[in-house]
Amino acid sequence: IRVGYPEVIYCEGKTVEQVKSIVEFMLTKNKNIIATRASEEMYKAVKEICEDANYNKLGRIITIRRTEEKYTDSYIAIVAAGTSDLPVVEEAAETAKILGNRVEKVIDVGVAGIHRLLANLDIIRGAKVIIVVAGMEGALASVVGGLVDKPIIAVPTSVGYGANFGGLSSLLSMLNSCASGVSVVNIDNGFGAAYIASMINKI
Amino acid sequence: IRVGYPEVIYCEGKTVEQVKSIVEFMLTKNKNIIATRASEEMYKAVKEICEDANYNKLGRIITIRRTEEKYTDSYIAIVAAGTSDLPVVEEAAETAKILGNRVEKVIDVGVAGIHRLLANLDIIRGAKVIIVVAGMEGALASVVGGLVDKPIIAVPTSVGYGANFGGLSSLLSMLNSCASGVSVVNIDNGFGAAYIASMINKI
Amino acid sequence: IRVGYPEVIYCEGKTVEQVKSIVEFMLTKNKNIIATRASEEMYKAVKEICEDANYNKLGRIITIRRTEEKYTDSYIAIVAAGTSDLPVVEEAAETAKILGNRVEKVIDVGVAGIHRLLANLDIIRGAKVIIVVAGMEGALASVVGGLVDKPIIAVPTSVGYGANFGGLSSLLSMLNSCASGVSVVNIDNGFGAAYIASMINKI
Amino acid sequence: IRVGYPEVIYCEGKTVEQVKSIVEFMLTKNKNIIATRASEEMYKAVKEICEDANYNKLGRIITIRRTEEKYTDSYIAIVAAGTSDLPVVEEAAETAKILGNRVEKVIDVGVAGIHRLLANLDIIRGAKVIIVVAGMEGALASVVGGLVDKPIIAVPTSVGYGANFGGLSSLLSMLNSCASGVSVVNIDNGFGAAYIASMINKI
């Protein structure tokens, strides 16, 4: 059966009580639920009313499954530069999976060590659509874009300091990519990247 | 026969002579050629060495066809806010077409007159992927994103003045879209949007 | 009797004691009092010297009524995109009410789900002046502006992350609105928007 | 008879021919026409097809009247800091007038010579709504806002140099106004300010 659209909550700036009661209401609809930017306290509160709620601590995302899903045969590759980018990778991966997509992660392949990236090209090229997650100078999107003929959703991250200006360097870098096939979402927006990638993967 | 990758020239900051001689060399490869941001003088110079070169004046784009193309059945919808956004629309449309895609344009449907947009929903919803072109506040990407379940490639344009800061307002607006399914390319980058849309449309 | 100008305190960056003693002094003038950006501790301190002080926790605003008010027949519509914008909505609503205005709230009508907005058009169109509160890409101001022929006071909010840059994306979006009739106040300035709307509503 | 909504053309980035043919089409509707940011050449071209077209050279605005208008009794005051702000004043004034409003201009009253402003307070206070036009530091909006109890539409102008950054200093200044009752439109947007002021003046 086809995976329907999940209910989505963006938890940032909400109280534990608010998140809990929104989930409570959503549970009545019998649809999948995603709660992004969720703290552990929020997860504990949700767990009280929903035993099978899942929490990805690194990705700070709660997922609740209510529809039986069959994963796609084709997959989304999530390619990431460094270990500091993992929270965004996890937000993207959990989102992609609850939306019914097979996911392959290729992490720690930053451009400063291009051979690690080249060694993983097959798995990246095998994907139907690719999510590239990178902070600092965000060069990874361009390099992957140059190596692969698939649509790339680039996610700049706020990883860095100084002239990084909260992810601005990576964002501008990706928007100015000299490689064709790269489009960009907001800084740290793993959820959004996965949502679009899912749309494309399911075509 | 399948449409191969075209040769692409970005003419901004090149001289007429440079463009002409690059085209001359490319013609030897017998592939399609796209030259974006091309002036009329450039077109005239190219015409001298290639009779069947085409020029879209508004879109400032030269196209030369060398492979026999069969357009896709599915189509890319290009949705634009105002008449000032037309140069970007044309750059996108010409690119999409030479890449072998059927294109449907829906123009002058800015959010200040939402009913015009709603009246054209069927044609937009019928597309496999949608390019949204908008300057000023760039709200159109979010509105279309809320109405349609297809991947949207948003192109901010530099149309506007004052606090528009050369397209920044529209760019930030699109990156912060509250609608899921929107990814963004550089300001005025009609070519890039069409390239990605073509990748998706041909899946 | 006509509602006079209230005394207003902006509590941010003041100590609990400072706020309390300013209120104490103001109480001697027998006028309405508004204290914005007030914490619960501030409210408790004020309560000690003024039993009938009111506190809107979400809007972080203390109000004290000293003049008997008759609400206007015409009303101010406060239209908001998402639940995260509610603190600004509440600040605006409390301000508008203590200034003697009838207020109608239309919330959770963000442009990503335009039909909810269209379903509430009558109540919005019935207003004499409209306050639009929106974060992220702030597109709501343009959309409402295109649907209604009333003056619109747009309040960008700091809701969002990444390329939102503390409300900048929404602010620029609203300043560049392609819809006529939209003017803008500072980010998160619900108080200021209500003050102007009240001036217009009472003409 | 009531003054209906005019047709509006924003001429920036359009060719003389485009403006002429848009006007030609609009003339068939028998409504008032406003063309902002219009060059003299555009005016001459329009004049060929419409003898009674008017051109305000300083304000770079073409107006064509087709509905018999009765000006409002109440008036809009347009208050401006310096002579360099006059183009924006004229754009606002012409727009306000063709929309059927009585207009009173108070110019050259920048805050560096506050007494000139104080000497003109009566005419400003007598207005139903006030447009304040100022470049450089834009302080005039706050000063007028402190002296008058009427809604103020502030228009920052791009007049200045250096740390003015194309009107940014004036824009930020007006958005942060410590005076209540001030809302802001885009840099140099005299048209937009007049449109909103007209809405308020006609209540």
Place this chain on the structure above:
Amino acid sequence: IRVGYPEVIYCEGKTVEQVKSIVEFMLTKNKNIIATRASEEMYKAVKEICEDANYNKLGRIITIRRTEEKYTDSYIAIVAAGTSDLPVVEEAAETAKILGNRVEKVIDVGVAGIHRLLANLDIIRGAKVIIVVAGMEGALASVVGGLVDKPIIAVPTSVGYGANFGGLSSLLSMLNSCASGVSVVNIDNGFGAAYIASMINKI
């Protein structure tokens, strides 16, 4: 006897121990000492080694007098917009005084209530040099500059929120002042303003 140059410590980012030991060393020189941006803990630590150290809590400044001073006859006027600007006023006042200057404060005279400012003109005009402290839109510097023929040192403050961007609006405003005679120091730099004013006052 002439007041020599004091020793100055900028405490931000230093530990309590570091501040204490720097003061300890400085005490051996028998000169006046100023420690700006000092916390109460720092003051307590300094007090242990120097009984007559003074602390201005609001201005977060420690002063230690070692040279007998005779105040100037002429005075520095410190003019401030609102109560939130008082920390900067106090930093400036303490600095000016330990440098041997007579100081007159004129506070709470923001431009939104120009009459309070006009009522205090005599004391401002009587000064040899004027420090103007203002946040938000910083208009006070221009208004005072227009009313007085004395050199004005303008101090933008970080007071405000949203489009204030940490004092940027006020800073740009003051740099673009249309009034002659205004020069500017860094945001919140009360110390620096007083230092320059002292140089001028002692000419």
Place this chain on the structure above:
Amino acid sequence: IRVGYPEVIYCEGKTVEQVKSIVEFMLTKNKNIIATRASEEMYKAVKEICEDANYNKLGRIITIRRTEEKYTDSYIAIVAAGTSDLPVVEEAAETAKILGNRVEKVIDVGVAGIHRLLANLDIIRGAKVIIVVAGMEGALASVVGGLVDKPIIAVPTSVGYGANFGGLSSLLSMLNSCASGVSVVNIDNGFGAAYIASMINKI
């Protein structure tokens, strides 16, 4: 006799005719006249109605003397980094002189060759007030500030390219000067710097 305040015109964005007619009117007042940012055409037009008008081509400034002046004994030193800063130096020097000040220029003493600066210290230290003009990284203000105990008016210039961002680098540099005694005016504002320096020099 004391030098009174001159009339000042800022010519940028004015037409030749406007400047001419403003000067014509000012001549009736028998006061000194300064016209900054004036083109040669403007000068020629002014010359037609005023034979003794002077033009400093590099400084783009017209001066007309009507009051017999006695220069001050004390002088203003104008210190500049490079030859590209000379237009600003000339604007400042002409302004200072017509205001009745003795002026000493020390040019081409940029910090990249500190010995040239040190060789000129006496003339700089002998001034009552110092104007420092510098573009690029604007370091000269801090270096002079560290060497001299006089008030310094720093003028950032727009000289530079790339990350200079129109004078921003120099402006920020001067605002963050680690040397006490430095206050700043707008980018390229030689006129304003001289005006303040004159106020101080005449104390």
Place this chain on the structure above:
Amino acid sequence: IRVGYPEVIYCEGKTVEQVKSIVEFMLTKNKNIIATRASEEMYKAVKEICEDANYNKLGRIITIRRTEEKYTDSYIAIVAAGTSDLPVVEEAAETAKILGNRVEKVIDVGVAGIHRLLANLDIIRGAKVIIVVAGMEGALASVVGGLVDKPIIAVPTSVGYGANFGGLSSLLSMLNSCASGVSVVNIDNGFGAAYIASMINKI
């Protein structure tokens, strides 16, 4: 024996456990280890598994030596403006040393007191390559660049407030240096500067 490349960990945003386990793994390679931006807790955790780990508290850097090193004869000079820049100096010095370089520090030689710098010129000129560390206006890089004919690696620091914008003023200043021979690394990046300096020093 030649000093090989060390393993490097950037600890910001990692947990104590993560850092500990990465070090644990690296220890198996028997190479030198550098962990930058490390907290004391991290150091304590590392100490448990590696007795001879070193911690530079000010520089927040852990170093572990596994290769016997012979320091270079030539040295890297690290020149710093103020005491607040010391954390960056220490990060650079520790990095340079574990990479096998002799290091000479020249601190507290900010341009506001140029004579201290001139007094230390010999030690600076004797270096093979120079690291200049400075916050606020970052003028030190240009001044040293003008005095010395050696390659200079400039490190802007985030020391400052207000218009410093997190190190931006110093960064722009150094990028616009009028002295030849200056290249720049990211704000506060002492590690990176030392890495490059080591490459040059070992040529």
Place this chain on the structure above:
Amino acid sequence: IRVGYPEVIYCEGKTVEQVKSIVEFMLTKNKNIIATRASEEMYKAVKEICEDANYNKLGRIITIRRTEEKYTDSYIAIVAAGTSDLPVVEEAAETAKILGNRVEKVIDVGVAGIHRLLANLDIIRGAKVIIVVAGMEGALASVVGGLVDKPIIAVPTSVGYGANFGGLSSLLSMLNSCASGVSVVNIDNGFGAAYIASMINKI
């Protein structure tokens, strides 16, 4: 014989006459001369007084040789992303050569086609120091930095449009490089990069 320091003129913003007369004076010193950002007219004027002056049209640089030079054995590699970066490449190459360095250019090796870069690795790795020139997203610096163990001087160029913001995207990208060994000069500053590279190459 050793190549001495050349005389350098930055021609931007100077008149043809100024450049000519500065060169005339410099010729008396019998040293090499470099004039950057020079127009063809400037070259023609210089040619009149110096027959052996050379002009690199693309690099807009005039060079005059007066010292007999012996090129270094080691060389500087200049690596560039695209053909639009060639003017900066030429400025760097001419500068490096007149300073006496052997130069090897590796152009058109942008990261979108990484294999071209990999194919040229030997020539890059053989250099003593590397200049990387790239616009748009500037990723090339990081990729080269990851592949080579030599000091890299990165030159961001202003090539690009939209969110490139005059070279800002490339500049930030290079400053945030995740590869060790990369330092950065100002946007388009080919001269400065070559000057530093020469210092290093001659060690």
